[in-house]
Amino acid sequence: MTDLGPAGISGRIDTHTHVVPPFYLDWLDTLPGYAGPRIAWSPEAALDSFDRLGIAAGILSISTPGVRYGTNTTIDAIRYLARRVNEYCADVVRDHPQRFGFFASLVLPDLQGALTEARHALDVLGADGVVLPANVDGVYLGTPSWDPLLELLDERGTVVFVHPTALAGAPASGLSPAVVDFLADTTRAAATLVANDCLDRYPSIRFILAHGGGYLPYAATRIAAMLSRERDEDTVLARLRRFYFDTALVGGPYALPSLLAFADPNRLTFGSDWPYEFRPDQSRDFTARLDAFPIPDELRAAIDRRNAEALLPRLAAVGRDLRRGQ
DSSP, X not given: OOXXXXXXXXXXXXXEEEOOOHHHHHHHHTOTTOOSOOOOOOHHHHHHHHHHHTEEEEEEEOOTTTTOOSSOSOHHHHHHHHHHHHHHHHHHHHHOTTTEEEEEEOOTTOHHHHHHHHHIIIIISOOSEEEEESEETTEXXXXXXXXXXXXXXXXXXXXXXXXXXXXXXXXXXXXXXXXXXXXXXXXXXXXXXXXXXXXXXXXXXXXXXXXXXXXXXXXXXXXXXXXXXTSOHHHHHHHHTTSEEEOTTTOSTTHHHHHHHHSOGGGEEBOOOTTOOSSTTHHHHHHHHHHHSOOOHHHHHIIIIIHHHHHOGGGTTTTTTOOTTO
16 A cells, blocks of 8 residues: 555545446447446556545445436346346455445346345345435335335345436536436435335435435425424434435535534445546545545544444454555
């Protein structure tokens, strides 16, 4: 290791880092109309990024568009791609058990396929959790049609990483959905989960919201007031605070104060969002802003590592002995 991150930190656990298997990249190239980034990923490149950002271990996940794009892909093809992605991630973890974990990809809106793949990934492949899109064709996580999947995940006490995707409508002209729509997408999913009492009905699921929860911390009081109706607004706020929030692309003087003021300090985890960078070193720059922000040492240790250890016990012993030059 030649670097310990912008503040000389080592031992972080990154709950928001992405994987792009070579065959997945080939699949993206076949998608008509897909204009998203094509990124050449390798375990070696990921480990180099980890070392530069002071990360001991990262939990891999597929980013948008997940394992389905549009409506023309057959169910069998989606199921095959998800299984292949998850087995690839399991192999990476097997080869580097001290540096990687993974959140399994599922095949929604194919509910039966999602249930089958969740069982295989969690029970056979040893996934650390699952990644779910905030919405699929405008149907949001928390909608009752997804209840059978949440029931299964609750039975297993699963960590669910909620990652945004494009909104159901057309994006703003000239703006990638990643600029603003992703933040709204995550916020919609969180509000839908709370509106349908999913956090109470499935209390053993731990939901991590990407990118600091989108707009949720900033708009929490408004959201709670509008969801509460006859219910107590403080009760809804308490439910919203039961989410976990990662710090991916949140570092800075505007979003961080809102996130830190709202979130339960035991439910914040470090996230880099590497390798999806709109410009060179974007992940490193946002991490440097996080490191430069005045955060009490105890809270910083919780964000960097301790909260993720509680979520992901398998990784609790990872990286404690990492030092410069190793």
